[in-house]
Amino acid sequence: MARIKLRGMTWGHRRAIDPLLATKALFEQQHPEIEIEWASRPLSGFEFTPVPDLAKEYDLIVLDHPFCGEIVATGCLLPVDDIIAAAGGDRYVGPSLASYTYAGACWSVPIDAAAQVAVSRPDLLQALDAMPPIDWRELIALGEKASRKGLQLATGLKGVHSLMTFFTLCANLGQPCSTDPERPLVDRDTARQVLDHIRALLAYCPKEALDWNSIALHDVMVARDDLVTCPAVYCYATYAESDQRKPLRFHDLPGPNGPGGSTIGGTGLGLSAYRGSDEATQAYARFAASPEVQRLFAAHHGQPARLEAWTDPAIDTRFGRCYAETRKTMDGCWIRPRFPGYLRFQAEGGDLIEQHLRGQMDEATLLDRLQRAFEASGKR
Template sequence: MTDSVVLKGMTWSDPRGYDPVVAAASAFAETHPGVSIEWDKRSLQGFETTPVDELAARYDLMVIDHPHVGSVADRGCLLPFEEFASEDALAELANHSIGRSFQSYFLNGHQWALPIDAATQVQAHRADLSPRVQNWSDVIRKAEDGHVIWPLRSPHVLMNLYTLAANVGHPCATSYGDLIDPETGRQVLEQLRAVAKHMDDAFYEMDPIAVLDELSSSDRYHLSPLVYLYKGYANDGYRKHRIHFTDMPVLGRNGPLGSALGGTGIAISSKTAHPQLCTEFALWVASAECQRGLYVKANGQPGNALAWSDPAVNAETLDAYFNTRLTHETAWLRPRHDGYMQFQEEGSEIVADALRGKLEPDQAVTRLNERFRASFNRESH
């Protein structure tokens, strides 16, 4: 290649989001003389809320959150992977997916991103202070003792509702209609309130990173019952104390299933001048070769199942991948329709008000269902 090519990428600012793609870009440049990828980063809150079409206007490559897919699928701002990736390559990544991670970026007949990071709500605890809990009743008792810390900032407060509803066997809707049936909504909100009434108001401003920072730095808290996996906190030397990640505590009788899926995927702007090159990079970053090697060595949390099954990868994280595998494989895929992202904000406020006692559970369920239905009728701007 005679002319130099500079691709621009946008990811999120946590070491888990930034370090591995920068390392991958450096390795890719070594095998592709004249090609460089420059990565910018945004905060976790920005990652969860910034419209993808805004990013696609400025970047070739983007690390995105799957609930955004519905708002961009029909706008032509992302490049469908099947245009430049082979069917076999995509099938291989689909087969290597953790749970529904690959599926989460497939909508309206197109693959809009490739999973490079898998996460869902799991249990985080300080094994040096107390053992993990099994059931939601144990979480309530821990909260009564003042040992529970919990990320209740939007959208995580809403994710708790999603997770417990699916765990009792009545998952929230992903298509037009009521989000949740009244009986399930009341049951789940009452269970969430039983824990939340012992929570500090500051938790409503905390995301998983803030919670895990606190859990790993002091001995006041022993447990975060539902928090997205951040494998870095299990690594030796990352913080003062190492955190153990294990399957979620259960409310229902079906085991640790139904957790609200998270994770990230790599997407390509339809405006890029180098679609083939971007596709080649994305396929490689998502591959088992990269994910179980360079990616995890550079602080990455892989999305590839072969990396999750690797004993060497697990050894660095107190077996975080082995110990949360069932929760990840049975995670619930939240709505992705155009209009969902605004509902996610509104729904988070409603659930937060219910947990704080500003709304009764029945009132909250009514409002959630009203706003969810309305989210299908909004015109996007």
């Protein structure tokens, strides 16, 4: 009998691809009739490539939850509610499962959990005789102390990452951005306060911060010896592993109001409805959803979504206690909009905020253009 060949797509980082490749042989051993081939794309492709396009070429798609509106509108993926139920229901950290539940069904199996949290270089904090900041006031005070020693704070605000930080701080201040394009995007006073906070942070960061996405931010904090802490970046726990030049440490979001309101990220596993391999893809989804395989993901640089892995002491130790130290943030996350057309706003909104932070657009113009772009995204 000919083997069923499944094609899968993820994004190009060891956190994403290594666990899938490492567990491939185990799945194929358990299912000798199925073979999987994994491919990867850059982070920018993960953030914006339409899932309906991917579903025409790939059976298994690792994706972000804001695509749910397009998924429902096009019918490009299979619902996975039965798979989630068989795996024990909502045994996931924070609103990981809720983020993929839209229009009455769940559209992806959570396999990776992340949110914007703080990350630091423990050696540089020690050199400053400082602790990780617990709120924005302490963050700015640390920036002042670091600058006197020739050190800096860090952030990654390239394009969409500017918007994610904006989202996080709005939610942290108790005024989250709208998820409905027929309502105003954001309270203007809150938006101005958030932009003040971001500009205050940037005053203590290198100018290159506006060129960094989340991966680049982690890379430079490991490579350079002048970046003390970043308050809000999508966590890549693998940078806390012992094989890093200078292992990083992760902490709860030091928002103006503490750890609440961070913008959830992570990934889910979607199953193409276009490719005709339903039984095989569902078998793989059940495999990836199991607590045992989620633990194996962590053994190969992955960042699991299941609570059994997040609360496993050995896994937490491997990642420098990342999971214990960021759990409050994960549990208090905010979910981005998911309506069809939102991804257009995510791209445009991030570019607009970046332009403002570069001094290319005044604040009033930024807020007007953000609102117009948000309204327009719901009409496309």
